[in-house]
Amino acid sequence: MTAQILDGNALAQELRESFQSRVAVLTAKGHRPGLVVILVGEDPASQVYVRNKVNACEKVGLYSEKITYDKDVNPQVVLDKIAELNADPKVHGILVQLPLPKHFDEEAVLEAISAEKDVDGFHAENVGALAQGNPRFIPCTPYGVMKMFEKGGVDLTGKEAVVVGRSNIVGKPMGLLLTNAGATVTICHSKTKDLLFHTSRADIVVAAVGRPRMITGDMIKPGAVVIDVGINRLPDGKLCGDVDFDSCKEVASLITPVPGGVGPMTITMLLANTIEAAERKAAQ
Numbered sequence: 001m002t003a004q005i006l007d008g009n010a011l012a013q014e015l016r017e018s019f020q021s022r023v024a025v026l027t028a029k030g031h032r033p034g035l036v037v038i039l040v041g042e043d044p045a046s047q048v049y050v051r052n053k054v055n056a057c058e059k060v061g062l063y064s065e066k067i068t069y070d071k072d073v074n075p076q077v078v079l080d081k082i083a084e085l086n087a088d089p090k091v092h093g094i095l096v097q098l099p100l101p102k103h104f105d106e107e108a109v110l111e112a113i114s115a116e117k118d119v120d121g122f123h124a125e126n127v128g129a130l131a132q133g134n135p136r137f138i139p140c141t142p143y144g145v146m147k148m149f150e151k152g153g154v155d156l157t158g159k160e161a162v163v164v165g166r167s168n169i170v171g172k173p174m175g176l177l178l179t180n181a182g183a184t185v186t187i188c189h190s191k192t193k194d195l196l197f198h199t200s201r202a203d204i205v206v207a208a209v210g211r212p213r214m215i216t217g218d219m220i221k222p223g224a225v226v227i228d229v230g231i232n233r234l235p236d237g238k239l240c241g242d243v244d245f246d247s248c249k250e251v252a253s254l255i256t257p258v259p260g261g262v263g264p265m266t267i268t269m270l271l272a273n274t275i276e277a278a279e280r281k282a283a284q
């Protein structure tokens with residue numbers, strides 16, 4: 001069996017085109033969606049992601065702004081800026097690019113963002129709403145994965161889903177979304193005793209662990225759906241995922257590539273959340 005490849009670039013493009021009319025309606029009513037992205041430090045990957053976020057906003061017609069701080073900035077300066085942005089009516093979404101430098105209390109920064117403007121979906125109120133099955137803002141990467149299931153015609157009801165990785169950004173919200181969609185979910189992580197036992201009986205495997213090509217074809221069930229959330233930079237500069245694409249594509253029924261899979265969907269769903277935030281504000 002050779003898997004069907006789910007093209008994240010194509011789906012991202014399709015969705016972004018569909019956003020333009022919503023942005024036009026909001027803008028005509030004086031509620032042009034606005035996103036502010038805060039970047040602390042000079043991490044090269046974060047710089048690329050932030051630039052791509054701002055460019056994506058511009059292409060779809062959103063107002064966007066990037067605010068950068070030196071890596072040694074006093075965290076209070078960032079907290080003060082967030083307080084100012086929380087009160088700014090032209091800003092519908094606020095995002096702090098992660099990871100933050102070590103001297104930051106990441107949780108305190110994320111909690112400082114107003115839940116109504118938390119387009120990353122990382123605020124405790126939004127995490128709680130998702131856990132209750134009544135999501136307000138869904139974290140962008142798992143949200144993108146759900147859109148990919150939809151596009152691929154994957155019915156999640158009653159399926160055995162294994163998420164490898166328990167991060168707050170991907171693994172945990174992914175587990176909640178799959179649970180809400182009716183899948184039976186197992187979250188595996190570094191302390192899991194027998195990873196192979198879990199992956200090899202799963203109908204759906206989502207790899208979000210940050211280890212290059214660790215999920216190999218012999219670890220998955222024939223016909224499984226394999227979603228690769230990993231983005232690992234190899235010593236030769238090339239990107240690869242957490243899934244060994246070449247061996248897994250011979251076993252899976254549906255698979256996402258890296259690059260060009262989940263990554264572009266992350267930024268697309270950030271646009272979706274920002275537009276949604278502006279629509280809610282306009283409706284008030």
Ligand SMILES: Nc1nc2c(c(=O)[nH]1)N[C@@H](CN(C=O)c1ccc(C(=O)N[C@@H](CCC(=O)O)C(=O)O)cc1)CN2
Binds near residue numbers: 096239258261
């Ligand atoms: N505040 C946040 N910080 C981080 C998040 C997040 O959702 N919110 N996620 C990741 C990084 N990320 C977005 O910020 C992100 C990662 C990858 C991509 C992407 O498009 N990847 C491309 C390859 C890009 C490249 O060449 O490097 C792909 O997979 O095709 C977009 C966004 C951590 N921080």
